[in-house]
Amino acid sequence: MAQDLLRLGELDSGWEQVNRVQTKDPYDVTIFNLKQLQSQLETLDTIEAPGFIIRMDKKEAKVYGHEVAELLIEAREVLTKKYNTELIEPIYVEIFPRQKEFAIRTFGLPGGEGFLGVCFGRLITANSPAALKVDSNWKAVLWHEYCHVVTLQKTKNKMPRWLSEGISVYEERQRNPIWGQSMDTTYKQMILGDDFVPMSQLSSAFLQPKSPLHLQFAYYEASLAIEYWVEKYGMQSLLRLLEDLSVGMPADEALRRAPGSLDALDEEFFVFASEKAHEYAAEIGLAKPSEEERKEIAVWLEAHPESIYAIRLKVQALISSNRWEEALELAKQLQTLLPNDASNDGVYAMLAAIHRARKDLEQERNALVQLTNLSADCRQALMRLLEIDRERMDFESIFVWCERIIEIDPLRLEVQIARAQAAQKRGNSGVAVRSLNACLELEPIDPASIHYQLALTFESSQKFEQAKRHVLMALEESPRYIEALTLLAKIRKQSDSQRPQSTIEGTSP
Numbered sequence: 001m002a003q004d005l006l007r008l009g010e011l012d013s014g015w016e017q018v019n020r021v022q023t024k025d026p027y028d029v030t031i032f033n034l035k036q037l038q039s040q041l042e043t044l045d046t047i048e049a050p051g052f053i054i055r056m057d058k059k060e061a062k063v064y065g066h067e068v069a070e071l072l073i074e075a076r077e078v079l080t081k082k083y084n085t086e087l088i089e090p091i092y093v094e095i096f097p098r099q100k101e102f103a104i105r106t107f108g109l110p111g112g113e114g115f116l117g118v119c120f121g122r123l124i125t126a127n128s129p130a131a132l133k134v135d136s137n138w139k140a141v142l143w144h145e146y147c148h149v150v151t152l153q154k155t156k157n158k159m160p161r162w163l164s165e166g167i168s169v170y171e172e173r174q175r176n177p178i179w180g181q182s183m184d185t186t187y188k189q190m191i192l193g194d195d196f197v198p199m200s201q202l203s204s205a206f207l208q209p210k211s212p213l214h215l216q217f218a219y220y221e222a223s224l225a226i227e228y229w230v231e232k233y234g235m236q237s238l239l240r241l242l243e244d245l246s247v248g249m250p251a252d253e254a255l256r257r258a259p260g261s262l263d264a265l266d267e268e269f270f271v272f273a274s275e276k277a278h279e280y281a282a283e284i285g286l287a288k289p290s291e292e293e294r295k296e297i298a299v300w301l302e303a304h305p306e307s308i309y310a311i312r313l314k315v316q317a318l319i320s321s322n323r324w325e326e327a328l329e330l331a332k333q334l335q336t337l338l339p340n341d342a343s344n345d346g347v348y349a350m351l352a353a354i355h356r357a358r359k360d361l362e363q364e365r366n367a368l369v370q371l372t373n374l375s376a377d378c379r380q381a382l383m384r385l386l387e388i389d390r391e392r393m394d395f396e397s398i399f400v401w402c403e404r405i406i407e408i409d410p411l412r413l414e415v416q417i418a419r420a421q422a423a424q425k426r427g428n429s430g431v432a433v434r435s436l437n438a439c440l441e442l443e444p445i446d447p448a449s450i451h452y453q454l455a456l457t458f459e460s461s462q463k464f465e466q467a468k469r470h471v472l473m474a475l476e477e478s479p480r481y482i483e484a485l486t487l488l489a490k491i492r493k494q495s496d497s498q499r500p501q502s503t504i505e506g507t508s509p
């Protein structure tokens with residue numbers, strides 16, 4: 001009960017129960033873990049936004065708390081309207097800088113490394129980028145989790161997991177087509193092979209997946225099921241399905257209503273999904289070498305020249321032996337076959353590597369840009385683009401790449417510095433100030449220059465008090481900072497000339 005209450009956001013009574021269990025059994029492992037966590041939770045910062053209580057690590061809250069709040073407010077606006085739901089609020093969002101704390105808060109025990117975030121209806125727990133070993137887009141994760149809040153509350157928690165996951169992944173793609181999962185050669189093969197699960201049995205795909213890949217595929221397939229439902233029966237019908245579930249109608253019965261029978265539903269969805277799979281990269285060959293055939297890969301490659309795996313392997317081999325022109329030719333063929341390859345080590349990453357080796361900066365940049373149009377977590381490509389465009393002082397592009405990298409990792413000093421500069425150039429002083437303040441939290445080598453930049457930004461937007469404060473802080477760090485001294489003199493002059501007459505005469509108290 002203690003754990004359930006905590007997961008439901010009933011914090012006071014939850015902690016009360018934790019204490020009760022602990023007095024009776026001080027050796028209970030979960031309770032011991034939760035007590036440890038309680039003291040950690042007290043060190044977190046709280047950000048309040050309409051409908052939310054957000055808790056984050058102190059430093060992280062200062063770096064990107066504002067952006068977290070902005071995104072959640074947008075999600076609330078869009079999704080509660082779309083799903084016509086009145087929520088019980090506030091929603092608690094807890095973002096942990098260490099995975100083990102996320103695990104204790106979510107599961108009561110360490111583990112669950114594969115989870116980015118979890119939702120219990122009123123509580124969302126998530127890993128911060130600092131807690132993760134893989135690149136992931138935290139905006140997409142929070143959008144997904146918040147969508148669970150909406151669907152779980154709408155159905156009073158009476159919905160199958162596949163349906164809630166399907167809607168969350170579907171809504172990620174609605175917000176941004178490159179968020180959420182999308183079709184790739186693996187999924188194409190799974191749908192057209194033996195791994196497709198009929199819609200009426202999708203629960204089992206989540207409860208007993210054959211492998212981690214099958215579980216991941218279940219999320220994708222569930223999102224396709226929602227796409228099919230909305231295309232065929234419309235959004236209103238999806239809402240009715242959720243309403244039916246909320247009043248306790250069994251899932252099978254609720255699902256049967258629109259198509260007439262579960263068989264019809266399964267049949268229609270199979271046709272929909274296999275069409276999508278056939279359409280994706282229609283020209284490619286999908287033959288894959290077996291373990292045995294891998295031992296004699298050259299022979300297998302000869303026999304399967306049209307296979308996508310064969311072409312990929314060949315390009316990689318050509319790259320590793322520095323045969324750039326041949327690699328380029330074959331990679332271009334691959335691109336024609338698979339123009340929507342969103343994988344971060346796929347055809348666009350290969351093309352970028354080849355062009356880079358050939359010192360063709362323009363083409364390298366093109367390939368990287370194409371990857372960023374398909375992938376939401378392509379950190380490496382974005383970092384390289386940032387490097388290229390900083391050389392060219394292309395501030396519009398720098399700004400875009402920085403914003404995109406911050407969606408994956410806001411805790412990188414050089415990216416926050418670059419965004420601040422680009423924002424200043426674009427006359428966006430609000431974002432510049434936000435980024436410079438973030439920099440101060442990220443242990444800059446030269447805090448004086450950050451304060452100086454802040455002073456300049458405030459000065460340019462006529463905020464002389466703040467400008468003066470930061471220029472003094474710069475001088476406190478570095479008393480012989482000539483530019484800062486000059487700026488201080490300038491600010492004094494400007495703020496003096498702005499001062500109202502009465503103050504100079506000393507008539508006001």
Ligand SMILES: [Zn+2]
Pocket residue numbers: 144145148164165168
């Ligand atoms: Zn989910």
